[in-house]
Amino acid sequence: xxxxxxxxxxxxxxxxxxxxxxxxxxxxxxxxxxxxxxxxxxxxxxxxxxxxxxxxxxxxxxxxxx
Numbered sequence: 001x002x003x004x005x006x007x008x009x010x011x012x013x014x015x016x017x018x019x020x021x022x023x024x025x026x027x028x029x030x031x032x033x034x035x036x037x038x039x040x041x042x043x044x045x046x047x048x049x050x051x052x053x054x055x056x057x058x059x060x061x062x063x064x065x066x
Contacts, residue, residue: 010033017029 013029013033017026017033020026020029
């Protein structure tokens with residue numbers, strides 16, 4: 001998936017979704033895009049949570065040293 005994104009930013013998926021006369025195909029592409037967005041949100045949330053945990057641990061270590 002990453003290679004496809006790097007090549008053309010999924011332009012072909014958007015073309016199919018917007019211009020395809022077949023409603024079932026458009027629906028399936030829309031579901032695929034929704035799935036990819038959800039995966040991206042989960043990865044982003046995990047990265048943010050890792051940073052949050054590191055900050056909490058750092059503050060906790062400072063408090064213990066005082």
